[in-house]
Amino acid sequence: DQQVKQNSPSLSVQEGRISILNCDYTNSMFDYFLWYKKYPAEGPTFLISISSIKDKNEDGRFTVFLNKSAKHLSLHIVPSQPGDSAVYFCAGGKTGANNLFFGTGTRLTVIP
Amino acid sequence: GAGVSQSPRYKVAKRGQDVALRCDPISGHVSLFWYQQALGQGPEFLTYFQNEAQLDKSGLPSDRFFAERPEGSVSTLKIQRTQQEDSAVYLCASSSSQGRQGYGYTFGSGTRLTVV
Numbered sequence: 470d471q472q473v474k475q476n477s478p479s480l481s482v483q484e485g486r487i488s489i490l491n492c493d494y495t496n497s498m499f500d501y502f503l504w505y506k507k508y509p510a511e512g513p514t515f516l517i518s519i520s521s522i523k524d525k526n527e528d529g530r531f532t533v534f535l536n537k538s539a540k541h542l543s544l545h546i547v548p549s550q551p552g553d554s555a556v557y558f559c560a561g562g563k564t565g566a567n568n569l570f571f572g573t574g575t576r577l578t579v580i581p
Numbered sequence: 582g583a584g585v586s587q588s589p590r591y592k593v594a595k596r597g598q599d600v601a602l603r604c605d606p607i608s609g610h611v612s613l614f615w616y617q618q619a620l621g622q623g624p625e626f627l628t629y630f631q632n633e634a635q636l637d638k639s640g641l642p643s644d645r646f647f648a649e650r651p652e653g654s655v656s657t658l659k660i661q662r663t664q665q666e667d668s669a670v671y672l673c674a675s676s677s678s679q680g681r682q683g684y685g686y687t688f689g690s691g692t693r694l695t696v697v
Contacts, residue, residue: 473623503683512672513624514584558623562683567637568614569683571623576592 471559472496475572481502483580488546490575492559495516495540499561503569504533504544517544549579583607585689589675593695594663602658602692606675610687613656615648616672618691624672630656663696670694 474493482488492502500521505513519526519542526533532545540560546553558575559571586605594600606613612631616624617640626640632653641648645664650656660667670691678685 475623493646501681501683512674512690513686514688515684515686518684560623560683562681565680566628567682568640569624569631571616571625573621573623 470572472499472570473559473572475557475559475575477535477575478573479576479578481547481578481580484551485548488544488549488553488577488579490544490546490557490571490577492542492544492560493540494542494561494570496561496563496570498563498566499570501562502533502535502542503560503562505527505558505559505560506573507574513558546577549577551579551581554579566575585673585675585687586670587671587689587692589692590690591693591695593697595666596665597662598696599659599661599696600663602671604656604658604673604675604689606654606656606673607677607687608654610675610677611653612676612678612682613650614674614676614682614686615642615656616674617642618670618672620669626656627658627671660694663694665696668694668696 503518504516507513556574559572615627618624629637630650645661647659674686674688676685
């Protein structure tokens, strides 16, 4: 029962261009979403979040968009940098619950 | 230490062997979580501690899995009679927050368990 899905296992983007990572979810009870970034041999690190009452959250080069009617969110990275190369996980959560539901991740490669 | 420390980094176990995985959270972090990440998958929740109390173990896949945090700091995840399907990276995360989960998480680098 995959409640959060990332259908693109990998993405390659030229340095300086926009990276768009997509995420779909099935559980309408999620009221917040998080993006994590993971480098090899390290644990995931928190990147950016969005509450379900918003449709956009921006933090520097990173913007997350939420379309509740489509149960879809996306992470935009502009401009992309080689250091952004990592695996990105989308996760959904419900206030009061103890766990997060993660997608399978998208490996982003930014080509210099 | 500055981060969440997990040991061992790698563990190879023969099928049927018992294993113990250790997590040293950030000092003072109240909340501690264990997640299992199988190859090509995202992390999946196993269990949650608030101090020494195990408040949620709904994600433990079988009664062969047991976790403890007796003094509210270091936690151990024990797997008895390991099976090949237990092969995965086991991630520990700690947080000072007791609110919405995930915001204040610091993950360790994980223990990669391979059952042969």
